Amino acid sequence: MIDLEQLRDCYVSTPSKIVLLVVDGLGGLAHPDTGRSELETANLPNLDAMAQESACGLTTPVLPGVAPGSGPGHLALFGYDPLKYLIGRGALEALGVEVELRPGDVAARGNFCTVDDSGSLVDRRAGRIPTELSAPLCRRLDGIELDGVRVDVFPVQDYRFVLRLRGEGLSERVSETDPQITGVPALEVKPLEPAAKKTAQLVNQFVDQARRLLSEEERGNMVLLRGWAQLPSLPPMGEVYRLQPAAIAAYPMYRGLATVAGMKIIPTGMSFSDEVETLRANYDAHDFFFIHYKPADAAGEDGDFDAKVRALEALDPLIPQIRALNPDVFMVAGDHATPAIMAAHSWHPVPFMLNSSLTRGEGVASFDEKACGLGSIGRIPATNIMLLALSHSGKLTKFGP
Amino acid sequence: MIDLEQLRDCYVSTPSKIVLLVVDGLGGLAHPDTGRSELETANLPNLDAMAQESACGLTTPVLPGVAPGSGPGHLALFGYDPLKYLIGRGALEALGVEVELRPGDVAARGNFCTVDDSGSLVDRRAGRIPTELSAPLCRRLDGIELDGVRVDVFPVQDYRFVLRLRGEGLSERVSETDPQITGVPALEVKPLEPAAKKTAQLVNQFVDQARRLLSEEERGNMVLLRGWAQLPSLPPMGEVYRLQPAAIAAYPMYRGLATVAGMKIIPTGMSFSDEVETLRANYDAHDFFFIHYKPADAAGEDGDFDAKVRALEALDPLIPQIRALNPDVFMVAGDHATPAIMAAHSWHPVPFMLNSSLTRGEGVASFDEKACGLGSIGRIPATNIMLLALSHSGKLTKFGP
Numbered sequence: 001m002i003d004l005e006q007l008r009d010c011y012v013s014t015p016s017k018i019v020l021l022v023v024d025g026l027g028g029l030a031h032p033d034t035g036r037s038e039l040e041t042a043n044l045p046n047l048d049a050m051a052q053e054s055a056c057g058l059t060t061p062v063l064p065g066v067a068p069g070s071g072p073g074h075l076a077l078f079g080y081d082p083l084k085y086l087i088g089r090g091a092l093e094a095l096g097v098e099v100e101l102r103p104g105d106v107a108a109r110g111n112f113c114t115v116d117d118s119g120s121l122v123d124r125r126a127g128r129i130p131t132e133l134s135a136p137l138c139r140r141l142d143g144i145e146l147d148g149v150r151v152d153v154f155p156v157q158d159y160r161f162v163l164r165l166r167g168e169g170l171s172e173r174v175s176e177t178d179p180q181i182t183g184v185p186a187l188e189v190k191p192l193e194p195a196a197k198k199t200a201q202l203v204n205q206f207v208d209q210a211r212r213l214l215s216e217e218e219r220g221n222m223v224l225l226r227g228w229a230q231l232p233s234l235p236p237m238g239e240v241y242r243l244q245p246a247a248i249a250a251y252p253m254y255r256g257l258a259t260v261a262g263m264k265i266i267p268t269g270m271s272f273s274d275e276v277e278t279l280r281a282n283y284d285a286h287d288f289f290f291i292h293y294k295p296a297d298a299a300g301e302d303g304d305f306d307a308k309v310r311a312l313e314a315l316d317p318l319i320p321q322i323r324a325l326n327p328d329v330f331m332v333a334g335d336h337a338t339p340a341i342m343a344a345h346s347w348h349p350v351p352f353m354l355n356s357s358l359t360r361g362e363g364v365a366s367f368d369e370k371a372c373g374l375g376s377i378g379r380i381p382a383t384n385i386m387l388l389a390l391s392h393s394g395k396l397t398k399f400g401p
Numbered sequence: 402m403i404d405l406e407q408l409r410d411c412y413v414s415t416p417s418k419i420v421l422l423v424v425d426g427l428g429g430l431a432h433p434d435t436g437r438s439e440l441e442t443a444n445l446p447n448l449d450a451m452a453q454e455s456a457c458g459l460t461t462p463v464l465p466g467v468a469p470g471s472g473p474g475h476l477a478l479f480g481y482d483p484l485k486y487l488i489g490r491g492a493l494e495a496l497g498v499e500v501e502l503r504p505g506d507v508a509a510r511g512n513f514c515t516v517d518d519s520g521s522l523v524d525r526r527a528g529r530i531p532t533e534l535s536a537p538l539c540r541r542l543d544g545i546e547l548d549g550v551r552v553d554v555f556p557v558q559d560y561r562f563v564l565r566l567r568g569e570g571l572s573e574r575v576s577e578t579d580p581q582i583t584g585v586p587a588l589e590v591k592p593l594e595p596a597a598k599k600t601a602q603l604v605n606q607f608v609d610q611a612r613r614l615l616s617e618e619e620r621g622n623m624v625l626l627r628g629w630a631q632l633p634s635l636p637p638m639g640e641v642y643r644l645q646p647a648a649i650a651a652y653p654m655y656r657g658l659a660t661v662a663g664m665k666i667i668p669t670g671m672s673f674s675d676e677v678e679t680l681r682a683n684y685d686a687h688d689f690f691f692i693h694y695k696p697a698d699a700a701g702e703d704g705d706f707d708a709k710v711r712a713l714e715a716l717d718p719l720i721p722q723i724r725a726l727n728p729d730v731f732m733v734a735g736d737h738a739t740p741a742i743m744a745a746h747s748w749h750p751v752p753f754m755l756n757s758s759l760t761r762g763e764g765v766a767s768f769d770e771k772a773c774g775l776g777s778i779g780r781i782p783a784t785n786i787m788l789l790a791l792s793h794s795g796k797l798t799k800f801g802p
Contacts, residue, residue, distance in 0.1 A: 030762025037762075062800055064781045065788025066408065072801035082801065083407060089802040227802070342759065345799055347792045349779065369777070379779040 005235055007399060013242040016328035016393040018288045022077060025297025026334025027350040027369055029341050031305055038305060038340060039351060039368035042312040046319040051353050052363040057377025058349035059385060061336045067347040073335030074257045076382035078237055088172060088229020094162045095256020099154050101231045106170045106199060109227040110161040112137060112220035119185040126159045126220035134159055137220055144209045146202050163225060171196035174203060176226035186224055236262025241390060248275045249292035258290055276321050283325055300338030308340045328393040330355045333385060349379055356392040406636055408800065414643040417729035417794040419689045423478060424716065426698025427735025428751040428770055430742050432706055439706060439741060440752060440769035443713040447720040452754050453764040458778025459750035460786060462737045468748040474736030475658045477783035479638055489573060489630020495563045496657020500555050502632045507571045507600060510628040511562040513538060513621035522583040527560045527621035535560055538621055545610045547603050564626060572597035575604060577627035587625055637663025642791060649676045650693035659691055677722050684726055701739030709741045729794040731756045734786060750780055757793040
């Protein structure tokens, strides 16, 4: 796996522009009735036309056989080895609800649960209480004070929340409190290394106070905490590649991932047309844009083949609007496949195309799994697409004399 | 190269079943008269039908251009980086004749040779004396006693034997005694690192005693020792992947390799029907089976194109019997190619297919080098097939949040 810093001396800043469109969950698998995948089923005249003028291939997000979460899926596309730069669950959850994380902060996924008089868990999700009921409980917990540490509790959805601790000398290396079964009490937090002793003590104090503050509740009279995580320290993409990178993403998690990679976040609306409009309005101010399209993944995760086809067809008419900006490099990629027949992220190689003035004769007939598999780029690790983008836009000079 | 331990947190134990059929020396090259490889020449209706319902590809055993021995070829298929986990020649020879090797044991390939009165080598292979003559000599050497070390000598074939030393503080880092030419005496054993001093002294004592015990022989009045090796310490496959792995192999070397990887060995007969019957009889007791088919490699090594075609055709009718067990994942792979026109192991990528309920729409028309090269899996390192097996059988969960 390439480390993006390995070629540091080859990156050069130029006025050329790169657009990376990430179609979340892009790849798919054949429908059992038709033998055709979502991309092969959808009517995608603009993506197909672009493929004919592009270098096409398939990207492997992590390794053959390994289905990535959104974190490793995106970090790989930005050029970071996903096996090296790990984003913990608590940090990703925080990013997903726009909780600001600074280096050193520790975040956990929290959820309300219900315990009986003896403290044993009766319901690990507190009857899935709705956000209207959990948000006030979060505000109550937000008032907890711990010595030398700032405590913030943010509602997520239903019974879930994010706990953020901010202070000196905190560590993510503490154990979780969720015993994963009912009929037993929540677990005490233990340090997983000596340096985490203070954090473990503070969290146990938080839990004690939470227990008291919630004791009168019928549902949600206790909390469980897991997925302790700090932000990983990534070399900022802009600095390494000598780019001015910007991210345009309607969903907070992807803005969070872009922040971790050191991109500037440009505020935008919820639809993809809003995102494209944001791209147009800010086109002069940056030389690299990550623009994110979510609906394909959502439909795939729902196991709704037709909805995924429609999501792809809804994207297609907006492709010419991006091409009209005439970026030096325009890439369409996916963070991973989300085959509707699996209703989950999968490990399959993901269709990829790169359009530039240098790729005119390299295209394949259509933008789908099989056609891209025969494209000129072949199968490459997802971590390599940034190198292709930089070279095709004149931003990556010759390696070695 | 993936280290199989890097994804430790993603492996889960489930009741699903994986069968890995290794067709030794599977891949080949085109016959000069027909332009068709052994696989393309053979009539393989069952393998071809399976390919049509499978994800197909080509596996690279070690690196492009590198022809592997049986050791690295198999270890790679089990997921071990063959450049990291090396099995020395002496250890492999020992495994090949069912000599038990424990951690710490040192084994060498030995052979009888003939020296003249001055001790100079006349024949490095003692006229290739047959096993009937060499076996009694082995028994004589087996009686040698060394201080604090158990000495065992096992006949192999003709002039060859295995020497095994068992005791505390032994090292494989000692030099060989075979000077590779005649007219000079056998070399003294030297330690290749300070910690090997004791082993070198012991081996020199062994050689001195052997010289005396054999001095009256006309052919085989001396020994040569090379390929000093200890067993490498591999993370056990079952423990890492959370599997109950079993091996079914008629030939001892492959059982030995499976043992090194931590598989349980199920006794079986000499024919592949015996092996399939063994698989059926033990199907409930394990969730991963390695089953080995030898004849394709043997014919390839003999340079007998037609015999290799016949070996593949003899395998084909047994494929439905394995499929009838309905494994969740059934893989057909090769440890390396053995093109008959080369009469040797080769470096070529090896046809591979993985059959599961998720691979129905991914197949190619036939199971051969060219068709598999166009398959959905593409070209992958052989070390990655276990990840594909685990993911397709639900035993590899999403990596990262």
